[in-house]
Amino acid sequence: MLECLSPGLLATIQDLGRHGMQSHGVGVSGAMDVFALRVANALLGNPDAAPALEITAGGAEFVAQETAWYALSGADIGAVRDGEVAPLCAPFRVSTGQRIRFAGARRGQRAYLAVVGGFSADLVFGSAATDLRGGFGGFHGRGLVRGDRLCAAPERILPRVPARVFTSLAHPGVVSGEPLALLPGPAFAQLSTDDQERLLHAEFTVSRLSDRMGVRLEESLPSAARLPQALSAPVAFGTLQLPPDGRGILLGADRQTTGGYPVAGIVAGIDHSRLAQARPGDRLRLRAVELTEARAAWRSRERQLAQLRLAASVWWRESA
Numbered sequence: 001m002l003e004c005l006s007p008g009l010l011a012t013i014q015d016l017g018r019h020g021m022q023s024h025g026v027g028v029s030g031a032m033d034v035f036a037l038r039v040a041n042a043l044l045g046n047p048d049a050a051p052a053l054e055i056t057a058g059g060a061e062f063v064a065q066e067t068a069w070y071a072l073s074g075a076d077i078g079a080v081r082d083g084e085v086a087p088l089c090a091p092f093r094v095s096t097g098q099r100i101r102f103a104g105a106r107r108g109q110r111a112y113l114a115v116v117g118g119f120s121a122d123l124v125f126g127s128a129a130t131d132l133r134g135g136f137g138g139f140h141g142r143g144l145v146r147g148d149r150l151c152a153a154p155e156r157i158l159p160r161v162p163a164r165v166f167t168s169l170a171h172p173g174v175v176s177g178e179p180l181a182l183l184p185g186p187a188f189a190q191l192s193t194d195d196q197e198r199l200l201h202a203e204f205t206v207s208r209l210s211d212r213m214g215v216r217l218e219e220s221l222p223s224a225a226r227l228p229q230a231l232s233a234p235v236a237f238g239t240l241q242l243p244p245d246g247r248g249i250l251l252g253a254d255r256q257t258t259g260g261y262p263v264a265g266i267v268a269g270i271d272h273s274r275l276a277q278a279r280p281g282d283r284l285r286l287r288a289v290e291l292t293e294a295r296a297a298w299r300s301r302e303r304q305l306a307q308l309r310l311a312a313s314v315w316w317r318e319s320a
Contacts, residue, residue, distance in 0.1 A: 001064075001065035001066050001149050001150065001151055001152065002062045002063070002064055002065065002068075002100075002115070002119075002149070002150045002152065003062060003063050003064075003065055003147070003148070003149045003150075004060075004061075004062055004144045004145065004146055004147065004148040004149070004150070005061040005062060005063055005099070005146060006059060006060055006061045006146060007059075007060055007143055007144040007145060007146070007148075008055060008056065008057065008058055008059030008060030008061075008102060009056045009057040009058070009059055009060075010054075010055075010056040010057075010143050011053055011054065011055045011056070011060050011143060011144040012053070012054050012130040012132070012138055012139070012142075012143050012144065013051050013052070013053060013054075013119055013121045013128055013129075013130050013137075013138035013139050013150070014029070014030050014031040014032075014037065014051065014052065014053075014054045014112075014128075014129050014130060014138065014253075015030055015031065015037070015049045015050065015051045015052070015121075015127055015128045015129050016030050016031065016034060016037070016038075016048060016049045016127070016129075017029055017030025017031070017034070017127060017129050017253065018030065018124070018125050018126070018127040018129050018131070018137070019127075021125050022234055022257040022258075023234075023257075025257055026125065026131075026134070026257070027131060027133070027134070027254060027255065027256065027257055028129070028237075028253060028255070029127075029129040029130060029131045029132075029137065029253055029254055030127070030129040030253050031052070031054055031110075031112065031129075031253065031276075032054065032110050032212055032252055032253045032276035033054075033074050033110055033112065033272070033273045033276035033277060034272065034273075034276075035272070035273045035301070035305075036073040036074030036075075036110070036111075036112050036273060036276075036277075037052055037054070037073070037074075037112045037114070038305060039073040039074075039089065039112075039305070039308065040052055040071045040072060040073035040074070040112045040113070040114035041071075041114050041118070042305060042308050042309045042312055043071035043073070043089065043090065043091050043114070043308070043312050044069060044070075044071050044091060044114055044115070044116045044312070045116070045312055045313060045316050046114060046116065046117065046118055047118075049127075050114065050117070050118030050119075051118045051119045051120075051121040051128040051138070052112050052113060052114040052115070052118065052119065053112065053113040053114075053119065053144075053150075054110055054111075054112055055077065055102055055110065055111045055112075055113060056109060056110050057077065057104070057105045057109060057110075057279075058077040058078060058102045058103055058104035058105050059102065059103075059104065060101070060102045061099060061100070061101040061102070062099065062100045062101075063097065063098070063099045063100075064094045064095065064096055064097065064098050064099075064100070065096065065149065066096055066152070067093065067094065067095045067096050068093075068094060068115050068116060068152050069091050069092070069093050069094075069115070069116045070086075070091070070092055070093075070094055070100075070113060070114065070115050070116075071089070071090065071091050071092070071113075071114050072086060072087070072088050072089070072092075072111055072112065072113055072114075073088065073089050073111070073112050073114075074108060074110050074111045074112045074273075074277065075105055075106075075107060075108025075109055075110050075111045075277055076088055076105070076106045076107040076108060076111070077102045077103070077104060077105045077106065077108075077111045078101075078102055078103030078104050078105075078106055079100060079101070079102050079103075079111065080100070080101050080103065081094055081098055081099070081100050082098045082099055086100060091312075091315075100113070105279065107277075108277035108279070109276070109277045109278065109279045110276060110277060115152040116152070117152060118152070119150050119151065119152055120150070120151040120152070121137070121138050121139060122136070122137055122138060122139070122140065122141065123137070124136045124137045129253075130142070130143070131254070132212070132254060133254065178285075179284075179285035179286050179287035180267050180268075180271040180274060180275060180284060180285070180286050180287070181267065181268040181270060181271050181287060181289040181293070181294055181297070182199075182200075182240065182265040182266070182267055182268070182286040182287060182288055182289065183265055183266050183267075183268055183288075183289060183290075183291060183294060184264070184265045184288050185239075185240065185263040185264050185265040185266060186230075186262070186263060187224075187227055187230070187242055187262035187263050187264045188264045188265055190227050190228070190262070191221060191223050191224065191227070191264065192222075192223035194223075195221040195222065195223045195224070195246075198219075198221060199221060199264060199286060200286055200287060200288055201285075202219065202285070203219075203283040203284065203285055204217040204218070204219050204248070204283065204284050204285070204286075205217065205218040205219060205281065205282070205283055205284075206218075206278045206279060206280050206281060206282045206283075206284060207247075207280060208280040208281075210278070210280060211252070211254070212252050212253050212254040213251070213252055213254040213255055213256075214241075214249040214250060214251045214252050214255060215249070215250040215252060215275060215278050215284075216247065216248075216249050216250075217247055217248040217249070217250070217284070218247065219247070220245060220246035220247050221242060221246040221248070221264075222246055223246070224242040224243070224244065224245070224246035224262070225244050225245070225246060227242060227262040228262075229260070230260055230261065230262045230263070231260065232258045232259060232260040233258060233259065233260075233263075234257065234258055235251055235255055235256065235257070235258060235259040235263075236251070236255075236266060237251060237252065237253065237255070237267075237272055238250060238251065238266045238267030238268070238269075238271075238272055238275060239251045239255070239259070239263055239266050240263065240264045240265045240266060240267070240286075241259055241261035241262070241263060241264075242261055242262045242263075242264050243261050248264065249261070250267060250275055252275075252276065253276075265286075265288075267286075268289060268294035268297070268298070269294065269298050270294060270297040270298050270301060
């Protein structure tokens with residue numbers, strides 16, 4: 001059991017999301033950085049969808065009521081275990097009474113704390129994802145508050161052995177100056193030539209108004225005001241919407257089920273992690289890619305994750 005002493009900016013229980021329900025008006029929710037959550041679970045031998053804690057920006061603190069094995073992935077938000085640095089992307093043991101504190105974001109925005117077996121959570125439509133707007137799933141449909149207690153699977157008895165082998169293999173690329181891969185959408189060709197150039201070559205600043213619903217951009221594309229109205233259509237993670245003011249919105253995990261703003265493109269799945277880790281004030285760039293390139297990059301990373309799962313399974317077996 002893990003007791004919340006402070007949730008920081010926001011701490012929620014998340015999994016891979018509530019898929020297949022958008023046609024019924026139910027959003028996907030789930031982890032903003034799905035790949036980071038999968039890495040944390042892989043390190044512990046958990047299924048991909050095992051519920052974990054998504055911790056935003058730091059300031060959170062927890063105390064262990066029982067001994068258990070944990071793993072952290074995603075952003076580096078200064079995690080310490082009783083004053084000792086908690087490793088990123090490697091299993092570590094937290095004993096009864098020890099505290100885990102997240103001082104603040106050093107790189108990225110969101111960290112994922114997984115526990116062996118996953119955290120217990122409220123399942124709605126087969127998912128433990130917290131839908132903050134709907135008020136369901138996760139831990140009573142809300143972010144954690146002081147005094148909340150999260151139950152976890154029983155301790156897996158293993159000795160204290162180094163696990164640094166995982167660090168270089170599993171560490172997601174939270175910070176990178178490379179542009180995000182963008183699959184151009186129907187509204188891209190309707191922008192002015194100048195705005196097409198801006199979209200694919202200029203830098204955009206992440207707005208402080210960004211949240212789990214969407215990463216908002218501060219700079220404007222003036223010709224967006226002249227785009228024809230679009231019919232409402234289903235939207236996905238990374239969809240780049242252009243409202244009339246021209247300030248793009250890259251949709252996130254808590255996005256609406258449908259949207260009526262023109263769509264300039266969608267960020268390819270390989271770069272969803274970097275989009276999820278964008279902080280207010282960060283500068284983002286975009287580049288156009290073909291679907292074949294995006295698929296090849298995705299498959300390559302999936303092979304790396306499969307290698308991680310194999311390495312983790314060997315480590316757990318040899319350490320037993």
